[in-house]
Amino acid sequence: xxxxxxxxxxxxxxxxxxxxxxxxxxxxxxxVTLLHVISDPVYYASRDYSPIMGFNGYMDLGTLxxxxxxxxxxxxxxxxxxxxxHLADDTIETIIKEGDFADAILKAxxxxxxxxxxxxxxxxxxxxxxxxxxxxxxxxxxTTIPVYIIPTRKHK
Numbered sequence: 001x002x003x004x005x006x007x008x009x010x011x012x013x014x015x016x017x018x019x020x021x022x023x024x025x026x027x028x029x030x031x032v033t034l035l036h037v038i039s040d041p042v043y044y045a046s047r048d049y050s051p052i053m054g055f056n057g058y059m060d061l062g063t064l065x066x067x068x069x070x071x072x073x074x075x076x077x078x079x080x081x082x083x084x085x086h087l088a089d090d091t092i093e094t095i096i097k098e099g100d101f102a103d104a105i106l107k108a109x110x111x112x113x114x115x116x117x118x119x120x121x122x123x124x125x126x127x128x129x130x131x132x133x134x135x136x137x138x139x140x141x142x143t144t145i146p147v148y149i150i151p152t153r154k155h156k
Contacts, residue, residue, distance in 0.1 A: 021118030
């Protein structure tokens with residue numbers, strides 16, 4: 001394993017995914033690439049989530065515009081740079097893609113010749129899974145490289 005792609009979404013659990021994926025990659029002495037996919041702008045407008053997730057105390061996105069693709073791209077780049085800083089590794093590469101989460105993850109993995117994909121699996125109710133589909137399931141069904149899935153379900 002020489003290259004690990006870590007896909008991070010808008011969910012606050014991204015810190016857990018970044019840290020676990022990074023630890024795995026470093027244990028294998030692999031290069032790390034962080035990916036953020038800009039999909040539905042509605043998610044970024046929600047007050048339930050940080051516009052670009054997580055890292056309590058690490059993010060200050062107040063001055064970044066999140067009401068346009070350019071603004072979301074800038075905010076995403078800022079987030080990925082902060083993630084690199086949090087992981088204390090300047091050698092980490094970053095990629096920002098637009099579109100369907102699973103398709104963008106698969107495309108990025110192919111482009112960088114990733115040997116492994118790391119992503120989180122959010123808990124979803126069975127009906128939501130039927131209606132919306134599952135990014136994790138789609139990635140698993142359309143790749144031939146190993147996928148390391150980090151459960152991010154919140155325990156009650």
